[in-house]
Every structure is written in structure tokens, then in C-alpha cells.
Amino acid sequence: MIRGIGTDIIEILRIGKAIRDPKFLRKVFTEKERDEQENRGNKVESYAALFAAKEAIVKAMGTGFRGIEFTDIEIFHDDWGKPWVYLHGIRQDDWSLSLSHCKTYAVAMAIWEE
Structure with a gap:
């Protein structure tokens, strides 16, 4: 059973600037x-996709980032x-x-299942 679905899209340029810090x-x-x-x-695009993924996950949970930190969510890739x-x-x-991206945007969709 699906408990929640979340999606997020972000400009890669925005994350490119942010990751300098x-x-x-x-x-x-x-x-x-x-x-x-x-x-x-393609590290900037990859960071942007991970950022979008974390946003999509909290949207699927329906909580936003109340009581949860970005680093509480870890995304990794298999072989x-x-x-x-x-x-x-x-x-x-x-x-x-x-997760996906083009030159200007990264997008993520998260499905939370039971």
C-alpha cells in the first residue's frame, strides 16, 4: 500500500552556487x-538530484523538515x-x-510504501 508520494524539482544552477559553501x-x-x-x-547535477530527493521524501512523509534534518536522510546508489x-x-x-536531471533542472520522485 502506498503511504505517500512526493516530488521535487530544483534548478541545478541554484545548487551549484550553494555547494560552494x-x-x-x-x-x-x-x-x-x-x-x-x-x-x-557531473557532481553539481548529482548534488541537485540528491537535494530534490530529500525534499521529495519529506513531502511523501507529509511532515516537511519538522523534526528531521537533511542529514537524517541518506541517499546512496547500488552498483x-x-x-x-x-x-x-x-x-x-x-x-x-x-532521480533525473537535464542541463538546467534536477527532479526526484519518492514513493513511500508499506
Whole structure:
């Protein structure tokens, strides 16, 4: 059963400017996420997709970021590139996540299932 669906879209340029600030990077992305993105050829687009994913997840939960930090949500990729969700200290339910980007936008859709 689907408990919630969330989607988010963000301008890549906006995230490109934000990730120049180390404080922003530490506030929004876990160390593991930062390490993974730094090794990617399209790191700005990847950071933007992760940001959109975290926004989509809290929208699916229906809570926004009340009582939850950006770094409580960790997105990682398996060997095939499929994104997975890990929620630190919160509900551990099944999530489906789809991420995409073009030159100007990144988009994410999150489905929270029982």
C-alpha cells in the first residue's frame, strides 16, 4: 500500500552556487553522500538530484523538515546506479526513488510504501 508520494524539482544552477559553501554541504549531505558525489563527473547535477530527493521524501512523509534534518536522510546508489533511501533514526520503510536531471533542472520522485 502506498503511504505517500512526493516530488521535487530544483534548478541545478541554484545548487551549484550553494555547494560552494562547505557549511551548506555539511548541513544537507552526509559524509558518505559528499564522498560519492565528489567522485562523479557531473557532481553539481548529482548534488541537485540528491537535494530534490530529500525534499521529495519529506513531502511523501507529509511532515516537511519538522523534526528531521537533511542529514537524517541518506541517499546512496547500488552498483547499478539505483538510488536507495536510508533514514537515520526514523522510520525504516520501503521507498522507491527515481532521480533525473537535464542541463538546467534536477527532479526526484519518492514513493513511500508499506
